Amino acid sequence: MNFTIDRDILLNNLIHVQKGLPNKTPLPILYAIKFEVFSDYIQLTASNSDVAIQVLVDDSSLKVHKTGKIALPGRYFIDIIRKVAASRIEIVLQEERLLVIKADRSEFKLKLMDVEDYPDVDFLDLAEPVILSSDMIKEIIKATNFATADNEKRPILTGVNFKYQDNHLYAVATDSYRLSQKNLSLRTHSKTFNIVIPNKSLDELSKILDHIQEEIEVYINPNKVLFKMNKIWFQTRLLEGTYPDTFKIIPTTFPTVISFNKEELLSAVDRVSLLSPRDKESNYNIIKLTLRQDQVVEISSTNTEIGDAKEEIIPTSDVVGGLISIAFSSKYLNEALKAFNSTEVTLNFAGEIKPFVIKGNMDSDLLHLILPVRID
Amino acid sequence: MNFTIDRDILLNNLIHVQKGLPNKTPLPILYAIKFEVFSDYIQLTASNSDVAIQVLVDDSSLKVHKTGKIALPGRYFIDIIRKVAASRIEIVLQEERLLVIKADRSEFKLKLMDVEDYPDVDFLDLAEPVILSSDMIKEIIKATNFATADNEKRPILTGVNFKYQDNHLYAVATDSYRLSQKNLSLRTHSKTFNIVIPNKSLDELSKILDHIQEEIEVYINPNKVLFKMNKIWFQTRLLEGTYPDTFKIIPTTFPTVISFNKEELLSAVDRVSLLSPRDKESNYNIIKLTLRQDQVVEISSTNTEIGDAKEEIIPTSDVVGGLISIAFSSKYLNEALKAFNSTEVTLNFAGEIKPFVIKGNMDSDLLHLILPVRID
CATH class of the missing domain: 3.10.150.10 (DNA Polymerase III, subunit A, domain 2)
Incomplete structure (x- = not known):
C-alpha cells in the first residue's frame, strides 16, 4: 500500500x-x-x-x-x-x-x-429510501435533540422519536418535563415508520451535516437507520421499546396567549434566573411569569437567602385572554427559545397547572411544551 | 446610600x-x-x-x-x-x-x-517604593510564572523569586526540573530585597495589568508586597522560607551551541511528542534531540507500543561545537519557547547529562534552563 x-x-x-x-x-x-x-x-x-x-x-x-x-x-x-x-x-x-x-x-x-x-460492518441494503435534505435533518436535530432525557431512567427518552404517518414526519423529544416537536411534510411518500434514534448518534450526525448540503437517502429497518450521503454513510442503532404517545399530552385550547420579542424574553429570563432558587428534584432554577392587570408581564424569582429579581416585559401585541401566574424551570424556557429561529414567539397557556406551549412566527412546524411546577 | x-x-x-x-x-x-x-x-x-x-x-x-x-x-x-x-x-x-x-x-x-x-485590610504604608512599569511586570510574570512548581512538596517553589542585588532585579522560577530567569536593570535605586511572590497572586495581578499601562509603585515588607497603581491597589502575601540559590546551577560554558527558528522548533517538538512515551515520574512526554554528523538536528521519539516519530531541522546558522544527543520533556521545551518573544533561539548545551540553556535573539534579559533525562 x-x-x-x-x-x-x-x-x-x-x-x-x-x-x-x-x-x-x-x-x-x-x-x-x-x-x-x-x-x-x-x-x-x-x-x-x-x-x-x-x-x-x-x-x-x-x-x-x-x-x-x-x-x-x-x-x-x-x-x-x-x-x-x-x-x-x-x-x-x-x-x-x-x-x-x-x-x-x-x-x-x-x-x-x-x-x-476488523469486524464486518453491515450497512443496510434496502430499497425505497425516505429522501430528506441535509438542512432538514439538521433543523430537526437542532429543534429536538436538546429536549431528550440525559439519564437512563427511561432509556427510550434518551432518543428522538421519528414517526411517519398521514404523509407527515413528526420528530419528538421529551424528558417528561418538556417536549419538543417538529413536523414536516415529505415530498416523497413512504411506508409508515416509528423509530427512536439515540441522541448521541444525532449529535455526531449533526456535526457531519455541518459540512454537507445535499439530499440524503434514509434507509430504515427495525434495528438500524442508515443515512446515505454522496460520500459518507452514517448508520446508527435504534433504541428498543415503545415511545410514549405524545400527541395526547399537548393541550389544544389556550385561554391565554401572550406574544413576546424572543430576544427580550430570553435575556429577561437569563437575568431573573441569576437569583432564582433551585427545584429540589431537577436542581433547575425556578422562575415565575405573571400577567398583570395593566397587561405588563412580570418575570420574577424570590430567593429567601440572596434576594429577589424582577423584570417587566411589554407583550409585542395585545394579550388574548385572562390573567395568569405560572412557575417553571428557566433552563427549559431558555433552551426552548434558543431552538426557535423566530423573532417573535407566543406563549400559549392552557391553565396555571397545565403545560404551556411555545410557538414562533417563523417556525410554523415547531412546537415546544413545558410543564409548570407548583410554588407557593 | x-x-x-x-x-x-x-x-x-x-x-x-x-x-x-x-x-x-x-x-x-x-x-x-x-x-x-x-x-x-x-x-x-x-x-x-x-x-x-x-x-x-x-x-x-x-x-x-x-x-x-x-x-x-x-x-x-x-x-x-x-x-x-x-x-x-x-x-x-x-x-x-x-x-x-x-x-x-x-x-x-x-x-x-x-x-x-468586614475585616480591616492593612495596606502597606511605607516610603521609598521600587518603581516598575506595568509592561515590565507583565513581561516578568509571562517569562517566569509558568515555570513555578504546581504542587506543594516544596511550597517555596510555588512562587516567583524577586531578588534585587547589584542594581539588578532578578526574577526566577523553578520547579527543580527547569528554571526561568529574567533580569532587569532598574532606573531607580533600591534597597536590597529577596522575596517570593505566590504564583496564583501573580496570575491575578497579570490579568489586572492587561487593562493598565502606567508606572507602578511597589512597596515591600518581609510579609507582603503592595503594587500601587493609580486607581488599583493590589497587595499579596509573600511565601515564607529561603529560596534556593539558583545562580550556581546555571552552567557557564557551552561546548555546543545550536540556533533554531523558534516556530519551526516549536512545531517539530509538538509533532514528535504526539507519539512519545511518558516519563514515569513526571508523566511528561520525553523526546530526544540529536545533532547529526551532517549538521542536521533530529528530534525524535520512540514508543514501543505505538510507533516512532522523527523530525529533521536545519539549524539557522552554523553549529558551534561537537555532536550531542540529549533527552528531555517536550512540555518543558514547548513552554520555554512560548515564553520567548524572539524569532530565533539558541540551545546551549553543557553536556549530555547537564542542564541546557535557551536564549533568544530578541530577549537579551531572559534565560531558560531545562534538565535532561536519561534514556537508553
Missing part, C-alpha cells in the same frame, strides 16, 4: 470518520480506522456499539501507487495529520504491520493492527 | 476587584465586596487569605445622591451587572440590609451582609 494525498483533504475526511471511533471498547480493534485503498479511491471505516461510518475519498489529489488495506490506530493517526504542516502526505506500508507517514521533514512510523480482525 | 453610574464603568471595576474574592473561605463576610460610597468616588475592597484589592471608582458618570457603606454578596452582584443590558445602573439602599439595583425594566433586591463585620 502506497499513496499520496493533500493533507487538508485527508484531514477533513478523517474528522468525519473519527465520529465512529469508540471512547472505550472491550474490542481494541475498534480503536482502528480501516483503510481500504483502491486504484482511484480510499474507503475509511470506523464503528462502535452505536454507530458505523464509512467515508469515500476520491479526491483528485489522491495518487495511489499501490493498493491494499490496513487497520491503523485511529486517534494517533488523526492527531498526526492534524499537526503536520505539510501540504502533501505520503503514506507507505513498509512492513506487514508498519506504516510510514512522510510529510516534509517529518516522518512517523505507526504500528498497525491486523486488518483481518 | 444612593448613586447612579454607567454600567460598563461599574462592571470593569468590579472585574478588577473580583480577583480578591475567595473561592472558599471559613469567613463568609469575605464573599462580600465592601462598597464605600463618598460624595465623588466609590472605593471597592475585596480580600482573601492571599491577596487584597482596593479599587477607586471616580468616573465622571458617577452621580452620588447619598453616601454610605455596605458589604454586598460579591459574585451575585457581579453576575447581575454583567447580565443587565442597561447603559445606566441605579443603586439604592432601601433598608439597612437590603439593596435595590435598577436597570431599565430590571429590578434586583440583594440581601446585604453587615459591613461592620
Whole structure:
C-alpha cells in the first residue's frame, strides 16, 4: 500500500470518520480506522456499539501507487495529520504491520493492527429510501435533540422519536418535563415508520451535516437507520421499546396567549434566573411569569437567602385572554427559545397547572411544551 | 446610600476587584465586596487569605445622591451587572440590609451582609517604593510564572523569586526540573530585597495589568508586597522560607551551541511528542534531540507500543561545537519557547547529562534552563 494525498483533504475526511471511533471498547480493534485503498479511491471505516461510518475519498489529489488495506490506530493517526504542516502526505506500508507517514521533514512510523480482525460492518441494503435534505435533518436535530432525557431512567427518552404517518414526519423529544416537536411534510411518500434514534448518534450526525448540503437517502429497518450521503454513510442503532404517545399530552385550547420579542424574553429570563432558587428534584432554577392587570408581564424569582429579581416585559401585541401566574424551570424556557429561529414567539397557556406551549412566527412546524411546577 | 453610574464603568471595576474574592473561605463576610460610597468616588475592597484589592471608582458618570457603606454578596452582584443590558445602573439602599439595583425594566433586591463585620485590610504604608512599569511586570510574570512548581512538596517553589542585588532585579522560577530567569536593570535605586511572590497572586495581578499601562509603585515588607497603581491597589502575601540559590546551577560554558527558528522548533517538538512515551515520574512526554554528523538536528521519539516519530531541522546558522544527543520533556521545551518573544533561539548545551540553556535573539534579559533525562 502506497499513496499520496493533500493533507487538508485527508484531514477533513478523517474528522468525519473519527465520529465512529469508540471512547472505550472491550474490542481494541475498534480503536482502528480501516483503510481500504483502491486504484482511484480510499474507503475509511470506523464503528462502535452505536454507530458505523464509512467515508469515500476520491479526491483528485489522491495518487495511489499501490493498493491494499490496513487497520491503523485511529486517534494517533488523526492527531498526526492534524499537526503536520505539510501540504502533501505520503503514506507507505513498509512492513506487514508498519506504516510510514512522510510529510516534509517529518516522518512517523505507526504500528498497525491486523486488518483481518476488523469486524464486518453491515450497512443496510434496502430499497425505497425516505429522501430528506441535509438542512432538514439538521433543523430537526437542532429543534429536538436538546429536549431528550440525559439519564437512563427511561432509556427510550434518551432518543428522538421519528414517526411517519398521514404523509407527515413528526420528530419528538421529551424528558417528561418538556417536549419538543417538529413536523414536516415529505415530498416523497413512504411506508409508515416509528423509530427512536439515540441522541448521541444525532449529535455526531449533526456535526457531519455541518459540512454537507445535499439530499440524503434514509434507509430504515427495525434495528438500524442508515443515512446515505454522496460520500459518507452514517448508520446508527435504534433504541428498543415503545415511545410514549405524545400527541395526547399537548393541550389544544389556550385561554391565554401572550406574544413576546424572543430576544427580550430570553435575556429577561437569563437575568431573573441569576437569583432564582433551585427545584429540589431537577436542581433547575425556578422562575415565575405573571400577567398583570395593566397587561405588563412580570418575570420574577424570590430567593429567601440572596434576594429577589424582577423584570417587566411589554407583550409585542395585545394579550388574548385572562390573567395568569405560572412557575417553571428557566433552563427549559431558555433552551426552548434558543431552538426557535423566530423573532417573535407566543406563549400559549392552557391553565396555571397545565403545560404551556411555545410557538414562533417563523417556525410554523415547531412546537415546544413545558410543564409548570407548583410554588407557593 | 444612593448613586447612579454607567454600567460598563461599574462592571470593569468590579472585574478588577473580583480577583480578591475567595473561592472558599471559613469567613463568609469575605464573599462580600465592601462598597464605600463618598460624595465623588466609590472605593471597592475585596480580600482573601492571599491577596487584597482596593479599587477607586471616580468616573465622571458617577452621580452620588447619598453616601454610605455596605458589604454586598460579591459574585451575585457581579453576575447581575454583567447580565443587565442597561447603559445606566441605579443603586439604592432601601433598608439597612437590603439593596435595590435598577436597570431599565430590571429590578434586583440583594440581601446585604453587615459591613461592620468586614475585616480591616492593612495596606502597606511605607516610603521609598521600587518603581516598575506595568509592561515590565507583565513581561516578568509571562517569562517566569509558568515555570513555578504546581504542587506543594516544596511550597517555596510555588512562587516567583524577586531578588534585587547589584542594581539588578532578578526574577526566577523553578520547579527543580527547569528554571526561568529574567533580569532587569532598574532606573531607580533600591534597597536590597529577596522575596517570593505566590504564583496564583501573580496570575491575578497579570490579568489586572492587561487593562493598565502606567508606572507602578511597589512597596515591600518581609510579609507582603503592595503594587500601587493609580486607581488599583493590589497587595499579596509573600511565601515564607529561603529560596534556593539558583545562580550556581546555571552552567557557564557551552561546548555546543545550536540556533533554531523558534516556530519551526516549536512545531517539530509538538509533532514528535504526539507519539512519545511518558516519563514515569513526571508523566511528561520525553523526546530526544540529536545533532547529526551532517549538521542536521533530529528530534525524535520512540514508543514501543505505538510507533516512532522523527523530525529533521536545519539549524539557522552554523553549529558551534561537537555532536550531542540529549533527552528531555517536550512540555518543558514547548513552554520555554512560548515564553520567548524572539524569532530565533539558541540551545546551549553543557553536556549530555547537564542542564541546557535557551536564549533568544530578541530577549537579551531572559534565560531558560531545562534538565535532561536519561534514556537508553
